Amino acid sequence: MAFDEKTEGFNVVGTRPDRPDGIDKVTGRASYGADASKAGMLHGAILRSPHAHAVIKSINLDKALALKGVKGVVTRADFAEGLTGENWNVLENVMAGEKALYDGHAVAAVAATSQLIARDALKLIEVDYEPIPHVTDVDKAMQPDAPVIREGQASKAVPAGMHPNVVDYHESGHGDVEAGFAEADLVMERTFTTEATHQGYIEPHACLATLGGDGRGELWCCTQGHWNVQKICAALVGIEQSALRVTASEIGGGFGGKTAVFIEPVALALSRKTNRPVKIAMPRADVFKATGPTASTSMDVKIGLKKDGTMTAAWGEFRSQGGAFPGSPFSFTAMCAFAPYALENVKQIGYDVMTNRPKQAAYRAPGSPMAAFAVESLLDEMCNQMGLDPLEVRLKNASKQGTKASFGPTWDRIGLVECLEAAKEHSHYAAPVPEGAGRGISCGFWFNHGGETSVTLAMSEDGTAQLMLGTPDIGGSRASMAMMAAEELGIPYEHVRATVADTATLGYNEVSHGSRVTYASGLATIEAARDTVKKLCARAAAKWGIDEDAVVWRDGCAVPSGPNAGDFDPLPIGQICRKMGATGGPIVGHYEATPEGAGVSFAVHIVDATVDRETGATSVDRYTVIQDAGKAIHPDYVEGQYQGGAAQGIGWALNEEYIYGEDGRLQNAGFLDYRIPVASDLPMIDTVIVEVPNPGHPYGVRGVGETSICPPLAAIANAVSNAAGVRMKDLPMRPSRILDALDG
Amino acid sequence: MIQVSTTINGDEHQFVCDPRETLLDVLRDRLGLTGAKEGCGTGDCGACTVEIGGRPVCSCLMLGAEAEGKEITTVEGIADGEDLHPLQVNFIKHAALQCGICTPGILVATKALLEENPNPTETEVRYWLAGNLCRCTGYDKIIRAVMETAAEMRENA
Structure with missing residues (x-):
């Protein structure tokens, strides 16, 4: 695939127009997952296990079914049999089979004429549980005496002799780490832990399903990827993929957590059973107990450093639990750990471990923030001990084009050095650390992703354009896509209407994840627009009776390519489109591909924080995000991603955690006790957009959504540790933990 | 019933x-x-x-x-027919929403704030909105949109 490198001279790209869905969203008109309804609709509710680990001996539905208004109940028996691989895992998570595997695991579901009746009916379902030993801690789950979640899940990569809860293993690196450590002036090894956190989207999962006896269905849901929902739901309820049409609603936050399915197959099964549309909206407590969260980790990291700041070797072991199923981001944690640095000797090992917790779901740069916390914290401690400037040490060792990455590939054009230079020059870093405060910096890395993408661009007779996208808009992407289409077509941004199409009206699109939308859907939009332009030029060529190659597109008009092509007035897009029916039919451009040139992205965060020595509370006083966007299409929404990632990272670092009791039950399944940052917790979050063009995108775009959550954990931990004078190695740094650390 | x-x-x-x-x-x-x-x-x-x-x-x-x-x-x-409330205009203009799910609640809450206190400090806005969670924006652009609206409304009052 040939890409141009258009990084300057834009008309629309780089401006900040109003988003097309703005008015709908400030007037309450926008329709989210729970906002749809249908005539005859029933309400669904899901019964969940109160036990962390229990054999389900029997389920008695008689009393629930006898309640007036209850129209149907489903259990595991109402779903497809014989599934394998990830389909089986998802079904097992969506509706328990022989065992309840965690507190909150679904065991049955009811459809009734009202939500109140459905929830009343849940209390009438009698489940006979036999509780069995459980484990929720990653390190304990690896011990020889740990309860076994499920036998036979381990991949072939797992070394012999490990506990059956260890289900996957990763090892990568190069050089000789022992030799590297021998060259160092200081070698330090530390252990770090992070707790599971939830994506915390404010919109709970919600859907509206219709499935008839003919195996045809309709599904409306809030999701980051409706083709993925279609594929998984079809398998779980045993129908053909194309028989299920899935429409993505407006989505009230996802951050990776809405790349999975939880309630959608249940609503479909209830609809099939009752022959009525069924809506399910998850209560918030269920969202905490049974969706998300991210993995918790335990990590050992060792680094060798010379007096001049050169890193001679790095080694890490990263243990990651992802709940009662394989699939924690253990390998990403390992691979991201040392990615910012050019190392001759590096080795990283990762373990994927099962516990009695909910099946982890992707959360913004899955696995990377934890790795950065460990590595960047250790580096900070070593810089302090050796009297080295932490930013200079990072610059000295920074990965650049041509560096062999810690996990194998050789970097193409990357922007870490540019980010570090921008940090060094920033007024924040130049300012002295305020009295009593501590300063922390950290680098962060994320791979970014391309993925299967389809885009269609259809011209209307008045010369405006309809852009059909398949990646749900989770942060303003319809605006950026419309901008790229307008740029190519040479028409005003307002003349492009961007819509997220349903599964029946566009080719397959991978989920909105991996920071892929502005990159991959953007690339596909540009190519679809160029395809459209080619067809517009062909119409002009036919009208003028000249060769198609003799027509070029300029400022929304077809024009002869030069004096030799002929002397014709520019033919505006509106004139070509008005006649399209008579000149060859509708003008539609499209593009389908799996682009693989998503450029990786780096960021550097700077934090000033103070610690109240009496209460242990931390105040984040100043925060600066510096990140490479490749090319910012709509800078407002790039800044928004930077700020949002930083805020989520602040929550992860300071307050957010899944708290499990000895009984294996989640103790804080609500926003009161699981405290995400509120407005009064945060300062303004300053942003610097660095633009080092990605050679894999026509305009140089790199995804920006995820990298922003990679540095904050370490940056804040470094600031807090420097303010408190004691190294914080466990997250979150809640007040009690800080007081304990201060007490020594 | x-x-x-x-x-x-x-x-x-x-x-x-x-x-x-x-x-x-x-x-x-x-x-x-x-x-x-x-x-x-x-x-x-x-x-x-x-x-x-x-x-x-x-x-x-x-x-x-x-x-x-x-x-x-x-x-x-909140809007007067086609005429959006200045808060609504500024939330769009300042990109104070990403997913938009918290926006209705935040608009209603800040409208009440500005009716009670037309000249709030940044800290006052932050504490007034402490009961309205936003997970997307880090609040930065929300606070800016509210402060900008307050200034505009004072000018036009």
Whole structure:
């Protein structure tokens, strides 16, 4: 695939127009997952296990079914049999089979004429549980005496002799780490832990399903990827993929957590059973107990450093639990750990471990923030001990084009050095650390992703354009896509209407994840627009009776390519489109591909924080995000991603955690006790957009959504540790933990 | 079931509801006013905020039956026909929303703030909004949009 490198001279790209869905969203008109309804609709509710680990001996539905208004109940028996691989895992998570595997695991579901009746009916379902030993801690789950979640899940990569809860293993690196450590002036090894956190989207999962006896269905849901929902739901309820049409609603936050399915197959099964549309909206407590969260980790990291700041070797072991199923981001944690640095000797090992917790779901740069916390914290401690400037040490060792990455590939054009230079020059870093405060910096890395993408661009007779996208808009992407289409077509941004199409009206699109939308859907939009332009030029060529190659597109008009092509007035897009029916039919451009040139992205965060020595509370006083966007299409929404990632990272670092009791039950399944940052917790979050063009995108775009959550954990931990004078190695740094650390 | 008469966004409404139904349930499921969102159902997130008698209220913490005789404003009632409220204009202009699910509650809450205090400090805005969770923006652009609106409204007052 040939890409141009258009990084300057834009008309629309780089401006900040109003988003097309703005008015709908400030007037309450926008329709989210729970906002749809249908005539005859029933309400669904899901019964969940109160036990962390229990054999389900029997389920008695008689009393629930006898309640007036209850129209149907489903259990595991109402779903497809014989599934394998990830389909089986998802079904097992969506509706328990022989065992309840965690507190909150679904065991049955009811459809009734009202939500109140459905929830009343849940209390009438009698489940006979036999509780069995459980484990929720990653390190304990690896011990020889740990309860076994499920036998036979381990991949072939797992070394012999490990506990059956260890289900996957990763090892990568190069050089000789022992030799590297021998060259160092200081070698330090530390252990770090992070707790599971939830994506915390404010919109709970919600859907509206219709499935008839003919195996045809309709599904409306809030999701980051409706083709993925279609594929998984079809398998779980045993129908053909194309028989299920899935429409993505407006989505009230996802951050990776809405790349999975939880309630959608249940609503479909209830609809099939009752022959009525069924809506399910998850209560918030269920969202905490049974969706998300991210993995918790335990990590050992060792680094060798010379007096001049050169890193001679790095080694890490990263243990990651992802709940009662394989699939924690253990390998990403390992691979991201040392990615910012050019190392001759590096080795990283990762373990994927099962516990009695909910099946982890992707959360913004899955696995990377934890790795950065460990590595960047250790580096900070070593810089302090050796009297080295932490930013200079990072610059000295920074990965650049041509560096062999810690996990194998050789970097193409990357922007870490540019980010570090921008940090060094920033007024924040130049300012002295305020009295009593501590300063922390950290680098962060994320791979970014391309993925299967389809885009269609259809011209209307008045010369405006309809852009059909398949990646749900989770942060303003319809605006950026419309901008790229307008740029190519040479028409005003307002003349492009961007819509997220349903599964029946566009080719397959991978989920909105991996920071892929502005990159991959953007690339596909540009190519679809160029395809459209080619067809517009062909119409002009036919009208003028000249060769198609003799027509070029300029400022929304077809024009002869030069004096030799002929002397014709520019033919505006509106004139070509008005006649399209008579000149060859509708003008539609499209593009389908799996682009693989998503450029990786780096960021550097700077934090000033103070610690109240009496209460242990931390105040984040100043925060600066510096990140490479490749090319910012709509800078407002790039800044928004930077700020949002930083805020989520602040929550992860300071307050957010899944708290499990000895009984294996989640103790804080609500926003009161699981405290995400509120407005009064945060300062303004300053942003610097660095633009080092990605050679894999026509305009140089790199995804920006995820990298922003990679540095904050370490940056804040470094600031807090420097303010408190004691190294914080466990997250979150809640007040009690800080007081304990201060007490020594 | 209970019969209730109330005024919402200037329009008179009569509805019947179960004694256990919240005002939020009634607005969304019985009256089709889905602008107020349920983010938690426990008064922690503020996505369901409506204005009653000049005060922002979590409609998930109030029963439908309690709406009897009240005057309620929801996000659907903030704009004057086609004319958006200055807060709505500035939220779009300053990109103060990403996913937009918290936006209705935040708009209702900040409208009440500016009616009570036309010249709030940044800290006052932050504390007023401490009961309205936003997970996308880090609040930065929200605070800027509110401060900008307050300044504009003072100028035009």
